[in-house]
Amino acid sequence: MQEAGWGLLDGMNDAGLAVSLTFGGRFVHGPGFAMPLVLRYVLETCQTVDEAVGRLRTLPVAIPQNVTLVDPDRSVTVHVGPDIPMTEAPDSCAANHQHLPVPDEQERTTRTQARLAAVRAAGVDVPAMLRPPLYQRAYDHWLGTVYTAHYRPAEGCVTYHWPGEHWEHTIAEFTPGARTVALGLSEQQRSLTHNRPSPALSTSRPYPAAVS
Template sequence: MFPVYSDTIQFKGTHYEFGYMQGETLKESPILPNRAKQWTSRRTRHFATDQEKALTLLSKYIPGVIEEIHGLADALQWSIDDAIREFGGYYLEYGKSGCSILTGTDYLIRNYDSHPGSYEGRFTLYQPTDGGYAVIGPSMQITGRIDGMNEKGLAMGYNFINRIHSGDGFICNMIGRMILETCSNVEDAINLLKEIPHRTSFSYVLLDPKGDSYVVEASPRSVIARKSNTSTNHFEMLLEENRYRMDDSKRRQQIMEKQQKLGVYEAFSLLNNKDEQVFSEKYDASSGTLHTSAYIPKEKKVWFAMGPNRNPVIFDFEKFLGGEKNNIKKIKGELNFNVPFLNMNLL
């Protein structure tokens, strides 16, 4: 087993201050150099970003992120063009991933499945003082969120469907950030997902303290919401957007559908225990489980584990919102694959 870890980042302040703090931290981190090496070695790069269009849309939907990007640019001494291209979350390439999500009336449990070499290893708690809801959850491309919960108890996770026939629009992790920072409940999130432009096809799973869970199937061409408590890597309604091979996605979904009315501990174990066959170790195929997260809206608590068969680290988000400093510096775990995360000095 290979040891991995995620750094815990907590901050209260303006978006610009948050961006500047992150930029200062990134100067001492291997994340950005490691990502640059990956793009060079894989002969891949960002898609060109229409900066003016990106700024217009960010200003409309989540203006605080523009200030955060300015803070990042100033701390890193980058041009704003480079910072928007890197952190703006608009019209960028996104690698394929797996993922399984199970919800109950009181929880959203999520396995995030991807390649370890693309994982940032940053778990954030951020409370803005210049507008927007406080959010807890792991980051992607610094400004985006992989999954998470906000101060209103709205929880969100997403599942990759397809990147063929992509369009101009935001990628999943920036959409996740928009949902969590600007929406107070499931209805707000569904309306946002129907309005914004989508780069690629993803399912967005939503739960708030009322206990009703929705899966929103979103592609560059159509967005539709349905009630459900399971989601993997295929659409149930926008069938024309699915990939050809969906056997493993349907297999994981069937396992979760057979386990109804579980408590949060049993549901977490179902996704995190290797013997239950939802947790994946297909890391070579960018479909291995990197973290298992549980969001409990009514309690404002988050469970988080890296690797299989782990006892979760538990965050009390309510205490953070009340001013209590979180003492967890790193979340440690082990994976059956010897490739480090981007935040580790081993590439």
């Protein structure tokens, strides 16, 4: 999924390496690269999780981020940031915090630890990703879920999911396209907007919100 014209929020290359990005939850800034650009670089230069981890270890990043990497043989999540060395997470999953203590106010606002526990419990159960607490509708607070991506590196396949619909792509038979998905609207609101533009998602321009 492309971000801001140049970078990536997630993606997979033809070697079967898939990556995804999650904000690390700490508002710390330092000299370094924007992580969406780093993800694009990793997919263009690496073929395995081990190669990608080696690259990430050498690259400075500007803000705390969590990166999950998967290939047909291995998966890992690493925490990176301008103020910490790259740290491997205990599980191959992430929410919006890292290996450091989570302030009570952050947990009340984002429920990040509760969501990580839900991710661990869900495993690869896609329907669970489309229900609370993992599927979020707080779009007015920039915390709404944009899409859920189910990557299968061994098959070279990804399926993007929304409640009630999905969109599949494969490396072998990739076809460029676009899809518009209305986010955060009730049925009554949908009927009132008819021909007016509504909040939407394109695969090339994600709405600024949390990603499952």
